Amino acid sequence: MPGVEHLPWHQPLWEALSGRAWQAHAYLLHGPAGSGKRELAERFAAWLLCSQPGPQDACGSCASCKLYRAASHPDLFILQPEEPGKAILIGHVRELVAAIQQTAQQGGRKVIILEPAEVMTIESANALLKSLEEPGAGTVFLLLSDQPSFLLPTIKSRCVLQACPLPPAGLAAQWLAGKLPELEAGQRDMLLQLAGGSPLRALEYAQDQLLQQRSEVVEGVKQLLKRQSSPGDLAARWAKLPPVLLLEWFAGWSQAVLRYQLTQDDADLGLADMQPVLKYISGFVQADALLQLHDWILERRVKLLRRAPLRQDLLLESLLGQWLALVQRT
Structure with a gap:
């Protein structure tokens, strides 16, 4: 779908998610920082919300896709800290739970992207548990985490775990070269090494x-x-x-x-x-x-x-x- 980046190393993960006979009510996408979890979650969310999804992607033309592309889909909920480095507090979770209890405005699914899941306080994680145990019909949680070991076992046990590994070195270098053609190969290699092999993190490092x-x-x-x-x-x-x-x-x-x-x-x-x-x-x-x-x-x-x-x-x-x-x- 236009506006949602398809990272080449995600194709096996995408096929595993979109090819399921039935969709779970909660997924935990976990892996190193910069592995592209957010990009994968956004692609998956667009597909889940689409009224006419294809086997490989959202259709891009239905009313739901148009709302998604305009960042105004009423059935998509994003839960993040108010500021980078801050925690997701219990008040934020309670507001989310109240919102998703309403009927889906587009008549389809409701999708929640929660990132990073590990910054929930114990109180906010516990407040989320009931919704993870008994979500409303058609509600799908997409939790993203760089540090899944920091999550409560009760949170992880209620999610389908999907590992999101880094791409092979050659694919990472090829992708980064397409994004940063103005840099010398040695500079891109150094960025990748500093980023621990993550091309997305390397791109962020270059911008910073x-x-x-x-x-x-x-x-x-x-x-x-x-x-x-x-x-x-x-x-x-x-x-x-x-x-x-x-x-x-x-x-x-x-x-x-x-x-x-x-x-x-x-x-x-x-x-x-x-x-x-x-x-x-x-x-x-x-x-x-x-x-x-x-x-x-x-x-x-x-x-x-x-x-x-x-x-x-x-x-x-x-x-x-x-x-x-x-x-x-x-």
């Missing part, structure tokens, strides 16, 4: 000028090691950078040093921009201390993903202080 931000962070780490910048200075300079992403980079660098200490293989040092730094510090950093810092980073990352109220400036200053202490020669 992440390569430039990465360069600034790498330069800051070098200045830290040379005592040209303090942890506090860098924490202030990085105030607008996503803290989860910074923790992922430092966790990756810690792992790279540990691997290199075991193998002495330059390929284990990761991306070329940090290889000289990591190779330098691997010669004297203590593995036990590095493992402790790595565990600390992962614990804070999980807290951020769970929306714990951590102050970013203090978090980064502590991280950089520990990194600096870690690499001091003994």
Whole structure:
């Protein structure tokens, strides 16, 4: 259907969903960030709401499809946090439940897209349970999650689970080249590596000028090691950078040093921009201390993903202080 992107790596998933003999009342589309869950959910929602769906797609011409394309379909409900990084509160769920109890205005299905499902509070998740157990006739929930392990087991048990994996590397590179022809192949490859193989996330990174931000962070780490910048200075300079992403980079660098200490293989040092730094510090950093810092980073990352109220400036200053202490020669 026009306006709904069909990602090439979704075709097997699409055939599995649209080819079902009967449609479940709730699906949990789960997979890595940037795997295209939202695009798949929107395509599926358009197909579910269409009055004359074909085997491969919504018809695109019925009244329901026209309303969907205009983003004004009265039987499509989107439940998201009010702001990125915030939780879905019980009040939001109660409003949704009240709305979907009404008769479908177009006489067909009612579809709810809930994203990201893992940011529901325990209270809001419990408020949703009854609707998942006993939805109205023709009501279909599409829950999307990057972190399904954070969901209550009672929520997952009431949904058909559909994994949404990342595409093969070759297909991801081909798709990204079509979206970013102005970039050099090396830049696109670096974006894909930083995005963990997700082409959608790589495209988002390109739009957010992440390569430039990465360069600034790498330069800051070098200045830290040379005592040209303090942890506090860098924490202030990085105030607008996503803290989860910074923790992922430092966790990756810690792992790279540990691997290199075991193998002495330059390929284990990761991306070329940090290889000289990591190779330098691997010669004297203590593995036990590095493992402790790595565990600390992962614990804070999980807290951020769970929306714990951590102050970013203090978090980064502590991280950089520990990194600096870690690499001091003994």
